[in-house]
Structures are given as structure tokens and as C-alpha cells.
Amino acid sequence: MTRLLDFFRFLGAQVVERIWRLGYFTRFAVAVLFKSGAALVRFQLTLREIWFAGVLSLIIILVSGLFVGLVLGLQGYEILQRFGSAEALGTMVALSLLRELGPVVAGLLFASRAGSAITAEIGLMKATEQLKAMDMMAVDPVARVVAPRFWGGVISMPLLAALFSSMGIFGGWLIGVVFIGVDDGAFWSSMQASVDFRHDIWNGIFKSIVFGVAVSLIAVFEGYDSEPTAEGVSRAITRTVVTSALTILALDFVLTSFMFRGIS
Amino acid sequence: MSDDNILVNIENLQFDYGGKPVLRGINMRIPKGRVVAIMGGSGCGKTTLLRLIGGQLRPTAGKVDVAGETVSDMNHAGLYAFRRRMGMLFQFGALFTDLSVFDNVAFPLREHTDLPPALIRDLVLMKLQAVGLRGARDLMPNSLSGGMARRVALARAVALDPALIMYDEPFTGLDPISLGVIGQLIRHLNDALGATSIMVTHDVQESLQMVDYIYFISEGRVVAEGTPDEIRHSRDPFVHQFVEARVDGPVPYHFPAPDWSHDLAAG
Numbered sequence: 202m203t204r205l206l207d208f209f210r211f212l213g214a215q216v217v218e219r220i221w222r223l224g225y226f227t228r229f230a231v232a233v234l235f236k237s238g239a240a241l242v243r244f245q246l247t248l249r250e251i252w253f254a255g256v257l258s259l260i261i262i263l264v265s266g267l268f269v270g271l272v273l274g275l276q277g278y279e280i281l282q283r284f285g286s287a288e289a290l291g292t293m294v295a296l297s298l299l300r301e302l303g304p305v306v307a308g309l310l311f312a313s314r315a316g317s318a319i320t321a322e323i324g325l326m327k328a329t330e331q332l333k334a335m336d337m338m339a340v341d342p343v344a345r346v347v348a349p350r351f352w353g354g355v356i357s358m359p360l361l362a363a364l365f366s367s368m369g370i371f372g373g374w375l376i377g378v379v380f381i382g383v384d385d386g387a388f389w390s391s392m393q394a395s396v397d398f399r400h401d402i403w404n405g406i407f408k409s410i411v412f413g414v415a416v417s418l419i420a421v422f423e424g425y426d427s428e429p430t431a432e433g434v435s436r437a438i439t440r441t442v443v444t445s446a447l448t449i450l451a452l453d454f455v456l457t458s459f460m461f462r463g464i465s
Numbered sequence: 466m467s468d469d470n471i472l473v474n475i476e477n478l479q480f481d482y483g484g485k486p487v488l489r490g491i492n493m494r495i496p497k498g499r500v501v502a503i504m505g506g507s508g509c510g511k512t513t514l515l516r517l518i519g520g521q522l523r524p525t526a527g528k529v530d531v532a533g534e535t536v537s538d539m540n541h542a543g544l545y546a547f548r549r550r551m552g553m554l555f556q557f558g559a560l561f562t563d564l565s566v567f568d569n570v571a572f573p574l575r576e577h578t579d580l581p582p583a584l585i586r587d588l589v590l591m592k593l594q595a596v597g598l599r600g601a602r603d604l605m606p607n608s609l610s611g612g613m614a615r616r617v618a619l620a621r622a623v624a625l626d627p628a629l630i631m632y633d634e635p636f637t638g639l640d641p642i643s644l645g646v647i648g649q650l651i652r653h654l655n656d657a658l659g660a661t662s663i664m665v666t667h668d669v670q671e672s673l674q675m676v677d678y679i680y681f682i683s684e685g686r687v688v689a690e691g692t693p694d695e696i697r698h699s700r701d702p703f704v705h706q707f708v709e710a711r712v713d714g715p716v717p718y719h720f721p722a723p724d725w726s727h728d729l730a731a732g
Contacts, residue, residue: 334559
């Protein structure tokens with residue numbers, strides 16, 4: 202009986218802790234938005250973060266995009282040619298990338314490359330009392346450190362997703378047209394005919410913006426909330442990557458359900 | 466001493482952390498222009514006291530007045546306006562690792578003033594010259610020794626010519642030469658700027674040479690106070706143990722534990 206009570210007590214404490222943390226996260230997110238003035242007015246602060254989060258993630262994004270496109274080209278051709286529709290390869294590659302793979306895979310890569318770096322940097326600044334020193338100098342660390350990193354991530358993510366998709370389409374073209382021999386004109390014209398700007402391109406951009414907001418917010422929050430020890434920062438980085446990945450996948454499902462709800 | 470001459474007035478200050486009392490009624494009056502040391506063993510609440518003076522913590526009871534204003538009554542904007550008149554040196558410097566020495570010292574000037582870059586440059590070089598590191602302006606914090614980092618942090622702490630400077634364990638981990646340099650700098654900068662300094666430390670010998678007044682804290686209370694001469698000649702058992710670095714005394718060597726023979730028998 203006592204063990205059962207202990208179990209329920211533990212369960213209750215866990216639930217209360219999660220709800221409390223969610224509330225704290227929400228308050229933090231509101232504070233970041235309200236204190237974004239400096240990050241937007243002194244845009245060089247945000248530009249620096251776009252360099253770190255965006256430009257330095259380019260290699261992994263471009264290389265991954267290329268390989269995903271190459272694989273899509275191979276798999277797509279193998280499936281489509283069974284039905285005699287190999288010329289639809291361009292459509293398949295483009296739609297897969299623009300609607301799903303571009304935002305989702307770029308988001309996952311962004312979380313592990315840039316999100317983890319943002320968490321580590323803010324966490325280490327906290328552990329070495331840099332944030333406290335800033336606060337004692339009457340400079341708000343949320344406005345000066347957190348907000349520029351948040352906006353840097355939000356701006357970088359859609360651009361990275363767009364580059365990922367472009368590189369993927371190039372990869373699909375390379376394998377399909379150059380190596381396998383699918384007709385070049387058919388590849389591009391089928392893509393042009395079937396890709397809709399609002400339904401496909403804009404929805405993909407919208408998804409990548411949402412993922413950018415989610416990953417950046419999780420990354421800055423985990424860094425700011427990390428325990429100021431080596432172990433605490435390491436745990437915060439792990440939480441950033443895991444929570445971001447799960448959030449991206451869950452949000453992707455929700456957004457896709459809304460975007461294509463007319464389809465039956 | 467008249468109230469006009471008191472910069473920091475602490476009355477019956479109490480602070481609990483997680484239900485456990487850390488400070489149990491501290492009273493201090495720190496006059497303008499003085500260098501005051503707050504001493505005590507590790508974990509006695511010295512740093513907590515500094516954080517209460519700086520407004521990073523709110524007291525459970527009692528109050529801290531700085532220049533006639535109660536710190537815990539200030540709102541966020543008021544607290545930041547107050548902190549612009551205050552400098553703080555952290556235990557390990559807390560330099561911004563992504564900024565050079567020059568940019569670290571320039572940081573508060575750039576954040577809080579609209580001074581032209583040329584003037585900021587001159588001010589930063591003057592502060593760095595005062596701590597002897599004008600030649601190190603382009604170095605990054607990771608290429609500085611512990612003593613140099615502390616001096617850069619000191620230059621940054623006084624960048625805005627504060628009225629109150631607080632030091633959290635400024636001597637920790639320094640070699641004897643660096644320790645002497647930091648001690649002298651604290652004294653000289655305080656006198657040159659006409660500031661008031663509060664220094665939390667457990668370095669007795671260095672402090673006795675350079676401060677005007679010393680408070681000893683133990684278990685959250687002020688247990689002794691006086692000028693360096695009074696402290697040197699004090700017969701107070703706590704002060705005696707601290708100054709002479711005795712292992713045992715009013716501050717016990719052993720953490721409270723059950724009876725030793727009982728513990729052995731239980732094994």
C-alpha cells in the first residue's frame with residue numbers, strides 16, 4: 202500500500218514538475234519576445250548569430266541535402282519506372298523535398314548542429330557567471346544574449362531549409378537525368394507543372410519558420426535554464442537535441458494535417 | 466558617524482534559502498570612500514550578502530540601503546539604474562569569452578553610453594593602463610593568466626567610474642605576486658575614483674594590509690568587527706582562530722556527526 206502511495210506521489214510530483222516547467226518555458230518565451238528590441242534595432246547582434254547558426258551550418262545542410270536528393274532520385278526512379286512514369290521523377294523529388302523532407306530534415310540537422318551549439322554557449326556563459334556579470338552591469342542577458350540567438354535561429358532556419366531542398370532537387374536531377382538518363386525536359390516540366398507555390402513552396406517555408414521558432418526557443422531556454430555545471434550543460438544539450446527532434450516531428454504531423462485537410 | 470557619510474546601511478538583514486537560514490540578522494554601516502572586507506569561512510553567507518546588496522536576491526527580512534535607497538524596494542528599471550553606479554568583480558573574473566580584452570572593458574561603455582568610438586577607445590585604454598594591461602588589449606580571455614583575467618575584470622568593473630565596487634573573493638587561486646597586485650589595485654582604484662569598496666574574502670593577511678575595516682561573519686551573523694589593528698590584537702576566539710588559521714576552535718573542524726565510538730561499533 203505504501204509503495205503504491207509512493208508511486209502515485211512520485212507520479213504526481215513528475216506531472217506537477219512538467220506543468221511547472223511548461224509554464225516557466227512559456228513565460229520565458231514571452232520575455233524573449235518582449236525583450237527583442239535590442240536584437241532587432243542593433244541588428245549586428247543578430248547578424249553575428251545568423252553567421253554562427255546559419256552560415257556555419259551550411260556545409261552539413263548542403264551535403265545532407267545533396268545525399269537525400271541522390272537517394273530520392275534513385276528510389277523514386279526505381280518505383281516510378283515500374284509504372285512507366287519515370288518522367289514524373291522531378292515532381293516526386295520536388296514535392297517530397299519542398300513539403301516534407303526539406304523542412305523536417307533541415308530542422309533536425311539545425312537542431313543538432315546549431316541548437317546544441319546555442320545551448321552549450323549560453324549554458325557555459327551561465328556556468329562561468331558571464332550572464333550574472335552582465336546582469337550586474339545592468340545589461341539584461343535575455344535581451345543581449347538570448348534574443349539575438351533566438352532571432353538568428355529563426356531567420357537562419359527557413360533559409361537553410363530552402364537551400365536543403367534546392368540541393369536535394371539538384372541531387373535528384375543529377376542521379377535521374379545525368380546518370381540514369383531520364384529526359385531533362387520532362388524532369389523539369391513535370392516539376393514546374395505540379396509544384397504549386399502556395400500549397401507546396403509556401404507551406405514548406407511556413408513549416409521551416411515554425412521549426413525555426415521551436416528549435417531556437419528550445420535551444421535558448423535549455424541553455425538559460427541549465428544547471429551551471431559541466432554535467433548540467435551536457436544534460437541541457439542532450440535535452441535540446443531530443444526535445445527539438447520530437448517537437449519537429451510532432452509539429453510536422455500537426456501542420457501537415459492542417460495543410461492538407463481538404464484531401465480525402 | 467553621520468548618516469550622510471554612510472553609503473551602505475544594512476539593518477537586521479535575514480535571508481533563508483530553501484527554508485534554511487543563511488543570514489540571521491546582519492547589521493553593517495559602510496562609510497563612503499572606505500575599503501571594507503567581509504570575512505568568514507566558506508559557506509557562511511558572504512557571497513549571499515553581496516548578492517543581496519546588488520539586488521540579485523531579496524531579503525527574507527531586514528533591508529539594505531545604498532545611498533539612502535532601499536535595494537529590495539527598487540523595481541527592475543530602478544535596480545538597473547542603481548547597478549549602473551556599481552561595479553562588481555566576480556570570483557574568476559567572468560570575462561565574456563567571445564570578446565577581446567578591449568571589448569570586454571568597452572562593453573559597459575558601449576551598452577550604457579552614446580560616447581563616440583574614439584572616446585570609448587581612450588577610456589578603455591586608460592582603464593587598461595591603470596591595471597597594467599594596455600598592451601594586452603587585443604588578447605582573448607582564454608590566453609590570459611588567472612591574475613591577468615582578474616585585472617581585466619577589474620578594469621571592466623570600474624569602466625563607468627562606479628560609486629560602489631564589490632569584490633567576490635578577488636584573491637582566490639592567485640599566485641602571491643598576482644595577489645599582491647590585485648590587492649594594491651583594489652586600494653588604489655578605490656582611492657583614485659573616490660569609490661567605496663566591499664570585498665568578500667577569506668584571505669586574512671592580504672586584507673589586513675589594505676582594508677579600512679573588517680567584518681567577520683559566522684553562521685549568518687557578524688561575530689566580530691574592527692580596523693585591521695583591532696583585529697590583529699583581538700582576543701575574540703573566532704577572530705583568533707581565523708587570523709591564526711587554527712584548525713579547531715569556535716569553527717569546529719568536524720562536521721556534526723554521531724558519536725565516533727558509536728559509529729565504529731555500528732560497522
